[in-house]
Amino acid sequence: MDEKMSGRRKFLVAATSVAGGVAGAAIATPFLLSMMPSERAKAAGAPVEVNISKLEPGMLLMVEWRGRVVWVLNRTPEMLESLVKIEEEDVLADPNSEKNQQPEYAKNHTRSIKPEIFVTEGVCTHLGCSPVFRKDIAPADLGPDWLGGFFCPCHGSKFDLAGRVYKHVPAPTNLVVPPHVYLDDSRLLIGSESEGSA
Numbered sequence: 001m002d003e004k005m006s007g008r009r010k011f012l013v014a015a016t017s018v019a020g021g022v023a024g025a026a027i028a029t030p031f032l033l034s035m036m037p038s039e040r041a042k043a044a045g046a047p048v049e050v051n052i053s054k055l056e057p058g059m060l061l062m063v064e065w066r067g068r069v070v071w072v073l074n075r076t077p078e079m080l081e082s083l084v085k086i087e088e089e090d091v092l093a094d095p096n097s098e099k100n101q102q103p104e105y106a107k108n109h110t111r112s113i114k115p116e117i118f119v120t121e122g123v124c125t126h127l128g129c130s131p132v133f134r135k136d137i138a139p140a141d142l143g144p145d146w147l148g149g150f151f152c153p154c155h156g157s158k159f160d161l162a163g164r165v166y167k168h169v170p171a172p173t174n175l176v177v178p179p180h181v182y183l184d185d186s187r188l189l190i191g192s193e194s195e196g197s198a
Helices: 002-034 039-044 077-089
Strands: 048-051 060-065 068-074 117-121 132-134 149-152 157-159 180-184 187-190
Touching (some): 048 060
Antiparallel strands (some): 048 187, 068 117, 180 187
16 A cells, blocks of 8 residues: 555656646746747837938938937028028037037038938937927027027927037937938938948
């Protein structure tokens, strides 16, 4: 009888161990799968292609990339002239884009590849609010040095039409210019610096 009981005990221990292992695997599988990025999450970091063929001068286009809004602005000749004029006023904190807020190819006077097309993240560098596009010149509420640009109503930060931050506002740096490349005259790829990584 002892041998019979011992055999049963071994069987029950083995069966319980197997059942426990199966249950443990069943519980652990969804938990481990939840730690892997979903297809949607993978796609959210992928480059975004934007058709700019219908983007008229003075018009702002908004697209989403990595869960953030990205602005594509087609600047008019007058808007481009304002970038020179505002530098003469000495009101910008980082007029030459010395801080690393843009790729090397956008570290220039217009902070862009093509002077008329400006690409930037629409996120204030202060607390991550979304500024508004204000192309009006010198409205009373924004001061006499305002020549159009982006205004953050949350805490009053101001940026010019190249996303350069004004002095004496809460935002510490210029708006971020994301990596981007032109696929042709009418298509822009945001989130990549080469066509091959699309």
